[in-house]
Each structure stands twice: as C-alpha cells, then as structure tokens.
Amino acid sequence: MRGMERFRTSAKTLRANQTSAEARLWAALRGRRLAGWKFRRQHPIDRFIVDFVTLDGKLIVEVDGATHGERSAVERDEGRTRVLASLGFHVVRVTNTEVYENIDGVLEMIARTLRPH
Template sequence: MSDNLHQGANPRLFGYARVNRQISTEAEAILWQCLRNRKLKGCKFRRQHPIADYIADFYCFERGLVIEVDGEYHMDKEQMAYDEQRTNRLNELKIKVIRFTNREVMEKLDFVLKEIKRHLVDAPHPRPFS
C-alpha cells in the first residue's frame, strides 16, 4: 500500500485499528455490512483505517471520504472540539469527513446510505493509486 493511503500514519495506530475492528459497535457493524465488498456505488471502503494521526471508522481512499459513526460521548464538549480539530486536519489532506450518530445508523439506515451516496457522487475524481 502506498504511504498516500495512510498519510504517514504512526505505526502504533495499526495495532489499535486491528483491535477496533474486533470490537466494533452494533451501528458500525450494520453500516459495514452495507459498505463492504464495494456494495455502495462500487466504492471500496476500509474500516478502522489509520490516516495521519487518526483512525477513521470507514475510509474510501478512491473518493477521499471518511465516514464517522459517533456514540453519545461525541456530544461531550471536549470530544466535540477534538472531533472538529480532527476533521480540519483530514480536510487539509483533501479528505472529506461526514458524521452520523449510532442512532441514525440504527434507526435511519436508508437516510444514512442516501447521504453517503450523495457524498460519493459529489466527491472529486477518483484518486490515483500512486
């Protein structure tokens, strides 16, 4: 894999990502079933993918799109500030971040998938694998 795929991620994040894949939330597991194996618009998604200093819940390298599924703790003021900083950093790397709550995934999956599709259509041309 090219370094571009991970944007120089710290090696320790790969171990954390592996653990995260084993303990995903119910909402993440449901969304993963809809994204895996190029099920959504033929785009390849990776789950718990290290990028720079972060681990993205779901990442489509080809479209430069990160999808985050947020639990209740993301409503905490400090966590919200961290999430904003994280989003800004990923945006600097030309990666778009969209967020959904666990509740949205669990109760409004059709809406979530429609929104993801909309962002895949609006995404720039596919990225080269260099």
C-alpha cells in the same frame, strides 16, 4: 517504525471490537456494496484511525456515539476534521441512532456525497 506498528495494531483491535452501529454500517458498505465504492474500516490516516474511508472518493464516515455530544468531544472532533480536511478528505458524521433508525438515509447521504467525485 515501532510507533507505526503499534498504530496498525490499534486499528486491528478496533476492527475486532467494533460497535453494533459500526457493524451495521459496515455490512452495508463492505464488498463495494454502495455504488461500487471500496470502503475500509478502522483505517489509519495521519495520526488518526477513522471509522470508514473510501480512499478513491476521499470520504471519511465517522459513527459517533452519545459521548460525541459533549463539548470536549465536539472540540476534539472539530480539530480532527480540520486535520483530515487538510489532507484532502471530506468528513461526514452520523450518529449511532441514525445508523440504527435510518440506515437507508445514511447510505443515501453517503452516496450523494460521493456522486460529485
């Protein structure tokens, strides 16, 4: 259980130190503000801590900064997505730039992705 407690502590630290893009998206998602869906932020799933998740909708939203375009990061993200998909989650990725410049479009895409559920 010691490892799990450390994992929860890491998630709590990430919540306290969120990026400005994450803070902006969280302001739009928290409190069931997006079509009544309950989102959690920096939530542990399996061996990962995901940026945002709606457990009922089985949707994970990851906000990627500039470093996620590097080959090693892309490969790591693809592996992470495969594991999360094997657990029944759909993963969508948005960039910091998309959150800053087109938050309405990001929210529309998330809502559209959730509609079939």
